Amino acid sequence: MAEAIVTVEGLRVRYALADEPALEGVRLEVEPGEFCGVTGPHGAGKSTLAYALMGLLPHVMRADVEGRVRVAGRDPIAEGAARLAGDVALCLQNPYNQISGARDTVYDEIAFGLENLGLPPDEIRARVDEALARFGLEAVAEENPFACSGGQVQRLAIASAWVMRPRVLILDEPTSQLDPHGAREVEAAVEAARRQGMAVIVIEHRAEWLAARADRLLVLRAGRPVAAGPARRLYGAAELQEEDLPRPVYTRVARRVAELGAELGGGGTEPWPLTEDEAVGQLRPVVSRRAAGSAGDARSAGTAGAAGGADDAAAARPGRAATAGAAPAGSPSLLIDDVHFAYEPGRPVIRGISTEIRGPGVTALIGRNGGGKSTLLRLLLGLVRPDRGRVVVDGLDTARATVAQVARRLAMAFQNPDDQLFLGTVLDEAMYGAKNIGRPPEAARASAVAALEALGLAGMAGRHPYDLGFGLRKLVTVAAAVAMETPILVLDEPTMAQDEPSLRRLAALVRRLAESGRHVLLVTHHMEFAAQVAERVLVLSGGRILADGAPEDVFRREDVLAAAGVEAPAALRLARRLGLAASPVTPEGLCSAIMGS
Amino acid sequence: MRAPSLYVPGRSFVHRADPLTKAAWAFSTALAGFIVPDWRATAALLVLNLTLLGLAGALRRTARLILASAVLVATFFVAQGLSHPSNAEPLFRVFGLTFYREGLLVAWVLALRLWNTIAAIGVLVFTVRPQDLVTALLMRGLSPRAGYALVSIIQVLPTLSASVATILDAQRSRGVETEGGLRVRLRALLPMLAPLIMSALAAAQDRAVALEVRGFSRPGPRTILRPVRDMAGAAFWRAVGLGVLVAAVLWRALGG
Structure with missing residues (x-):
């Protein structure tokens, strides 16, 4: 066993002016070349741990810090971040604020830290070239960092930390703003870093990545450690709740299949599968046995097997008829008619999009970073006007209305919550939009309270939004948009930085809104979430709609997904590996497909 | 942006x-x-x-x-x-x-x-x-902190106008009317300015962290990758320029 490069014992952090410690009793050891995942629900103290390891506490952020922390043979609490640079690197959660402002090209921004370390110019150039290639940033190397898209900025921030080749690399939710293709690039870079001997500590909610790659885990809740140890052991620990440590899709499907009475491959002696390969190994025998056993029945029942494998969860989604037929009177409608738009002449961003949404339901808009999704949302609200074509929201042509008038029909939660939060309490924020569009204060208050309750924020109604973490602030803006009670609700990346309980509440709320007659348009990189709640998926790339249909149909089209930089949900990928005829896109659907096979 | x-x-x-x-x-x-x-x-x-x-x-x-x-x-x-x-x-x-x-x-x-x-x-x-101007000054002895202050003002301040546009969009989408008479525009000021100031403060803190972790305050020599x-x-x-001034x-x- 190698000597630990990160050692934490009895760490306690209490921020200045805070009554309660943000962290208490934390113990951690990470060896060189290890991938350590830090996970837990909102407010667990995950980012605070990163600050402590980097030496930002108490040097940059005022806090009382107790305990013993050693990182790369240094004492970050005593020495501070600047002296640790080169040995330890940290990439914070909000990538936009990681741009130094000291350099005016992406290339020079990546080189900035290396210049501060005083490395020879040839080595700096070699490292920067490698980082540009690894993180897919060559095309924007000479662009101004402030002119890059959100996904590019996130990759730039990670590249700027990675390029310093620290002995310990700390990444705080490094894929939260990335499309699946970008997320894979980050995952590959982390693997490369491990192979180079770096210890990598990743703060992350995505169970599939942690389960597949993490060597060890630290699970925190409300500032206290819930569990720590080898990842495989913790994922198999029955006493660890899903709220603290969400299990990957593969584990959930295998468990459910076993609960339904099937005997998994391995004869029940193997632990629950954590990766796609392991899941295939355990589930393929089930599929084979059931297919052989039901061959006669399936022959007599025609295509019943495949139909049975269709996604039960999908069938249960609301608003199945949202794309076709006449809209019921008073129900939401949105028409996008041959819309073209460019910010600058000759550089079109939206290239002739036509589509229509009618009736209640949930539509997911997916596609790569920089593919035109945010611009399309701006067109829907009338924030920018089409160069050609028209957008009609509930009968109102946005070119002939003010944004405030459109907002009475279509509410939107923007991607970055900090662009809109300004009031003193969470409740005031949640009521603000509803009051602005003319709802009586009491009705606005009732709607806001209901939305906050639905999102698990009721206990925080009196708190200042900026006292909450990024993920919770994001939920506040979602609640504020929901409380406006408009026929159409647009949520831009609502799953960003959300923990498992919040995702579940969000999914339930979206479904409930659709059942109550509203249409929710989601923009998301979270394919599992889209598959779970949407009955229609639009794939946008290069300013065009590449596919439009039910998730089961759209996610089957690998060519379209590849062109748009996205991927099928894990359930569908697993179904393909298992050779199932059906195309289930949710874990529930996959279980049904396996048991019906 | x-x-x-x-x-x-x-x-x-x-x-x-x-x-x-x-x-x-x-x-x-x-x-x-x-x-x-x-x-x-x-x-x-x-x-x-x-x-x-x-x-x-x-x-x-x-x-x-x-x-x-x-x-x-x-x-x-x-x-x-x-x-x-x-x-x-x-x-x-x-x-x-x-x-x-x-x-x-x-x-x-x-x-x-x-x-x-x-x-x-x-x-x-x-x-x-801007970076070249500051590099030229650094090569003539300007301190890195003063150089950073100069270039970040040139670099970061213009992004505030982009932030204003984004915040304006976000608040208009919440029904804040910004088009109309003086009273309407004054009412729109607070929801515009408050997020701008709050997010600027948060960004300043994060940016200070970003500089620290990338060794900006680290003692010792540093490299100038693109010397000017x-x-x-x-x-x-320069003598011609000075000559014009002296002649004037x-x-x-x-x-x-």
Whole structure:
């Protein structure tokens, strides 16, 4: 066993002016070349741990810090971040604020830290070239960092930390703003870093990545450690709740299949599968046995097997008829008619999009970073006007209305919550939009309270939004948009930085809104979430709609997904590996497909 | 988001000149425009700077700035044409108001000085990357902290205008009416400014962290990856700039 490069014992952090410690009793050891995942629900103290390891506490952020922390043979609490640079690197959660402002090209921004370390110019150039290639940033190397898209900025921030080749690399939710293709690039870079001997500590909610790659885990809740140890052991620990440590899709499907009475491959002696390969190994025998056993029945029942494998969860989604037929009177409608738009002449961003949404339901808009999704949302609200074509929201042509008038029909939660939060309490924020569009204060208050309750924020109604973490602030803006009670609700990346309980509440709320007659348009990189709640998926790339249909149909089209930089949900990928005829896109659907096979 | 820099990319000989030579030129010709006693000399400097900007492909951007100064210039002509102390020779009447030749000439000189200053500064800011200017200063002993303060102001402040646009969009989508009379616009100020200030404070804290973790405060030598060298004949061109300034001072001192 190698000597630990990160050692934490009895760490306690209490921020200045805070009554309660943000962290208490934390113990951690990470060896060189290890991938350590830090996970837990909102407010667990995950980012605070990163600050402590980097030496930002108490040097940059005022806090009382107790305990013993050693990182790369240094004492970050005593020495501070600047002296640790080169040995330890940290990439914070909000990538936009990681741009130094000291350099005016992406290339020079990546080189900035290396210049501060005083490395020879040839080595700096070699490292920067490698980082540009690894993180897919060559095309924007000479662009101004402030002119890059959100996904590019996130990759730039990670590249700027990675390029310093620290002995310990700390990444705080490094894929939260990335499309699946970008997320894979980050995952590959982390693997490369491990192979180079770096210890990598990743703060992350995505169970599939942690389960597949993490060597060890630290699970925190409300500032206290819930569990720590080898990842495989913790994922198999029955006493660890899903709220603290969400299990990957593969584990959930295998468990459910076993609960339904099937005997998994391995004869029940193997632990629950954590990766796609392991899941295939355990589930393929089930599929084979059931297919052989039901061959006669399936022959007599025609295509019943495949139909049975269709996604039960999908069938249960609301608003199945949202794309076709006449809209019921008073129900939401949105028409996008041959819309073209460019910010600058000759550089079109939206290239002739036509589509229509009618009736209640949930539509997911997916596609790569920089593919035109945010611009399309701006067109829907009338924030920018089409160069050609028209957008009609509930009968109102946005070119002939003010944004405030459109907002009475279509509410939107923007991607970055900090662009809109300004009031003193969470409740005031949640009521603000509803009051602005003319709802009586009491009705606005009732709607806001209901939305906050639905999102698990009721206990925080009196708190200042900026006292909450990024993920919770994001939920506040979602609640504020929901409380406006408009026929159409647009949520831009609502799953960003959300923990498992919040995702579940969000999914339930979206479904409930659709059942109550509203249409929710989601923009998301979270394919599992889209598959779970949407009955229609639009794939946008290069300013065009590449596919439009039910998730089961759209996610089957690998060519379209590849062109748009996205991927099928894990359930569908697993179904393909298992050779199932059906195309289930949710874990529930996959279980049904396996048991019906 | 648009690139926030004022820099106009190009490969002209104006672009290739080193930042400090252009800074010396801009400073000298802007100041000389105020000092020379004859407006024709100021006009000549203006034409010279506009020619350089034309060669650098930055004339259109300069023209926009000069147009933006139209209101200010108009006030020069109205105020000076009507009420300059030396007014003696009436030139024309508008709406019963008499404009005088002497005052209008003073206004013309003020306008030329303003436009020449805009053009001279344009030669610097439209053809020099801020980072190159700061690098040139660092190579002459400017402290990294002072250099960072200078370049971050040039780099980060323009992003505030992009932030304002995004915040404006976010608040309009929440039903905040921003189009209308003065009262409507005043009511929109708080939801506009408060997120801007709060997010700017949060960004400042994060940016301080980003600098720390990338070794900005680290003691010891640092590398300049793209050193900025003086152009060939830099000393001559700086001397020309200085010569223009000295000539202007002498002309003025000798009562020309």
